[in-house]
Amino acid sequence: MFDLDLWREIFQSMNKNRTRSILSGFTVAFAILLFTILIGIANGLGNTFQEGFADDAINAIFIRTGNTTKAYDGLQAGRRIQLKNEDFDFINEEYKDKIQYSTVRIFKNVNASYKGEKNNYSVRAVNPDHQFLEKSIMKDGRYISQLDLQNKSKFIVIGRLVEEDLFSKESALGEYINLSGIQYKVVGVFTDEGNDNEERIIYMPASTAQLLYGNNDYVDSITLGYNPDLSVDEAIAFSNKLTKRLKDRFSVAPTDQSAVRVFNMALQNKGVSQLQFGLGLIIIVIGLGTLIAGIVGISNIMIFIVKERTKEIGIRKALGAPPRKIVSLILLESIIITAITGYIGLVLGVAVLEWANPLLEDYFIKEAGVSKNIVITATIVLVLAGSLAGYLPAKKASKIKPIVALRND
Amino acid sequence: MLKINQLHKSYPIGDSSLHVLKGIDLDVESGEMVAIMGSSGSGKSTLLNIIGMLDEADSGDYILDDVPIKNLNEKKAAIYRNKFLGFIFQSFNLINYKNALENVALPLYYQGLKRKERQEKGKFHLKKVGLLDWAHHLPSELSGGQKQRVAIARALAANPKLLLADEPTGALDTTTSYEIMEFLQQLNDEGKTILIVTHEEDIAEMCKRVVRLRDGIIMEDKKVNQVRASQYV
Numbered sequence: 001m002f003d004l005d006l007w008r009e010i011f012q013s014m015n016k017n018r019t020r021s022i023l024s025g026f027t028v029a030f031a032i033l034l035f036t037i038l039i040g041i042a043n044g045l046g047n048t049f050q051e052g053f054a055d056d057a058i059n060a061i062f063i064r065t066g067n068t069t070k071a072y073d074g075l076q077a078g079r080r081i082q083l084k085n086e087d088f089d090f091i092n093e094e095y096k097d098k099i100q101y102s103t104v105r106i107f108k109n110v111n112a113s114y115k116g117e118k119n120n121y122s123v124r125a126v127n128p129d130h131q132f133l134e135k136s137i138m139k140d141g142r143y144i145s146q147l148d149l150q151n152k153s154k155f156i157v158i159g160r161l162v163e164e165d166l167f168s169k170e171s172a173l174g175e176y177i178n179l180s181g182i183q184y185k186v187v188g189v190f191t192d193e194g195n196d197n198e199e200r201i202i203y204m205p206a207s208t209a210q211l212l213y214g215n216n217d218y219v220d221s222i223t224l225g226y227n228p229d230l231s232v233d234e235a236i237a238f239s240n241k242l243t244k245r246l247k248d249r250f251s252v253a254p255t256d257q258s259a260v261r262v263f264n265m266a267l268q269n270k271g272v273s274q275l276q277f278g279l280g281l282i283i284i285v286i287g288l289g290t291l292i293a294g295i296v297g298i299s300n301i302m303i304f305i306v307k308e309r310t311k312e313i314g315i316r317k318a319l320g321a322p323p324r325k326i327v328s329l330i331l332l333e334s335i336i337i338t339a340i341t342g343y344i345g346l347v348l349g350v351a352v353l354e355w356a357n358p359l360l361e362d363y364f365i366k367e368a369g370v371s372k373n374i375v376i377t378a379t380i381v382l383v384l385a386g387s388l389a390g391y392l393p394a395k396k397a398s399k400i401k402p403i404v405a406l407r408n409d
Numbered sequence: 410m411l412k413i414n415q416l417h418k419s420y421p422i423g424d425s426s427l428h429v430l431k432g433i434d435l436d437v438e439s440g441e442m443v444a445i446m447g448s449s450g451s452g453k454s455t456l457l458n459i460i461g462m463l464d465e466a467d468s469g470d471y472i473l474d475d476v477p478i479k480n481l482n483e484k485k486a487a488i489y490r491n492k493f494l495g496f497i498f499q500s501f502n503l504i505n506y507k508n509a510l511e512n513v514a515l516p517l518y519y520q521g522l523k524r525k526e527r528q529e530k531g532k533f534h535l536k537k538v539g540l541l542d543w544a545h546h547l548p549s550e551l552s553g554g555q556k557q558r559v560a561i562a563r564a565l566a567a568n569p570k571l572l573l574a575d576e577p578t579g580a581l582d583t584t585t586s587y588e589i590m591e592f593l594q595q596l597n598d599e600g601k602t603i604l605i606v607t608h609e610e611d612i613a614e615m616c617k618r619v620v621r622l623r624d625g626i627i628m629e630d631k632k633v634n635q636v637r638a639s640q641y642v
């Protein structure tokens with residue numbers, strides 16, 4: 001039942017004892033302010049990690065080759081290992097069930113020109129699967145297709161920024177761009193959530209590049225997306241096996257770290273998920289810590305308030321106040337002070353985070369902030385904490401014998 | 410009005426205990442005005458507090474308005490205090506952040522009266538003690554006599570059957586003391602039962618009956634000819 005008179009009593013007591021209310025509220029507001037800022041920063045760190053890996057598929061395995069550093073099997077050190085189409089086919093054949101996506105990559109630099117506009121770009125000649133491994137998002141048109149690969153078509157897919165550079169406001173789709181002397185038709189424009197450099201890349205079919213630039217079957221690297229059903233450990237086992245197999249294939253010493261290099265994102269993911277777990281743990285510890293500190297703080301304040309109000313409680317009892325009313329008087333005051341000042345702390349904390357966000361980005365803390373859920377939960381916890389903190393002192397106050405309370409000065 | 414039989418009370422002091430009331434027998438009829446006298450430490454306040462249910466006796470019977478007061482829980486005690494008793498203290502015991510009217514209306518709040526009714530009744534009683542113009546002043550803005558009159562108005566507000574006053578003039582000068590006594594006499598004339606603890610003979614003489622305590626028992630209990638306070642003010 002809503003007891004207007006009780007609320008009037010409480011607000012009068014809070015208002016007339018303003019210093020006391022403000023001082024006790026300050027503790028709570030400060031605790032919640034700290035809580036919000038710390039949680040916000042922790043969230044920001046989490047965002048940074050997430051962002052760092054949103055760019056590419058998380059199940060990617062990268063295969064590169066280089067020069068041998070050790071003599072092996074009668075061969076000298078310093079031999080160049082070259083990946084070729086047959087290696088790509090071999091891997092796909094051998095590990096069919098472990099691979100979701102696969103693509104080769106051939107890198108070139110070109111001078112691109114369209115009408116008067118000229119610029120330098122990196123070209124990647126790839127297979128259709130590359131779209132999924134790089135998480136390229138089609139803005140216009142389509143990606144490189146299997147058919148393009150078969151026909152060795154002179155088709156290209158360009159990044160959003162390439163389109164912007166060369167075509168300013170117009171659509172590039174269907175237009176022809178000259179790449180170092182050869183005309184290519186733009187069949188698609190893509191965007192990417194990673195950094196801007198990714199959107200300055202031009203993709204073409206791998207077979208086209210092999211035909212036009214050197215007429216060979218060389219590839220610069222191979223990228224795989226392992227089957228997402230594999231656990232992290234299984235994925236790591238797979239890439240280890242693959243490494244061994246490739247070193248064997250190229251007669252490279254098993255200990256040679258440079259001739260065949262296989263980098264598995266799973267390894268990194270494992271680290272990231274451990275980091276995120278640690279971060280979660282830190283968030284919980286911070287949250288509980290500040291909350292406990294807050295509750296202890298309010299408890300102390302309420303004990304102090306009850307002490308200060310002992311005589312008043314005695315007078316009220318002498319005038320016929322039942323214990324229940326004494327409890328609600330003290331308890332509700334505690335809850336109101338906690339709720340109001342806690343909320344102020346929360347709002348201040350959010351404001352500070354908002355203000356500090358641009359500064360924090362320099363320290364790899366992205367979009368530091370607290371979610372609506374945390375705000376709601378924190379508010380509820382606050383009110384509960386206020387009740388908890390106020391209840392025991394209130395109960396104790398209601399039990400003080402009036403004669404003892406009255407004698408108190 | 411009240412009946413007390415073989416009332417005992419001791420306070421624990423360290424390992425031993427101090428036996429303060431050693432078998433008090435006291436009957437007070439409705440409409441009486443009784444002074445309780447005795448040297449300092451004789452147990453006057455202790456007795457009055459037990460009568461007022463602010464404290465409990467160790468043994469003995471106490472019947473207030475035909476209700477045996479024994480082993481009351483706090484909730485019941487609160488109801489009896491609110492309905493039967495009005496307290497006046499030497500140190501006034503006003504709530505310092507409430508103005509005169511709010512102080513007077515507080516017992517009515519615990520009676521569950523509506524705000525408007527509380528205001529009206531509070532003003533009525535403030536008017537009775539001649540302080541209606543001071544209704545919105547804080548206790549700190551009032552003189553000692555005015556504070557005590559606010560306290561009396563508060564004690565009267567709930568219309569109790571019994572007024573208990575522990576040295577109501579103890580903190581006041583003689584003239585103000587007589588003014589307060591004149592007012593209490595008026596209330597008694599109107600039929601209120603009043604118990605006053607005092608150690609001043611002139612105040613006791615303004616009551617109708619004087620009970621003297623010594624060494625924890627009633628040493629003397631006699632009716633007196635009431636001296637009217639009005640002749641001094």
Ligand SMILES: Nc1ncnc2c1ncn2[C@@H]1O[C@H](COP(=O)(O)OP(=O)(O)OP(=O)(O)O)[C@@H](O)[C@H]1O
Nearest residue numbers: 420421429447448449450451452453454455456608
């Ligand atoms: N809570 C207590 N604990 C221990 N002793 C107490 C307590 N209250 C009172 N006493 C003792 O009991 C005795 C009687 O106290 P009481 O207050 O009833 O005396 P009084 O007659 O009112 O004295 P005064 O005229 O000084 O007010 C005193 O010796 C006092 O020290």
Ligand SMILES: [Mg+2]
Nearest residue numbers: 453454455575
């Ligand atoms: Mg006394």
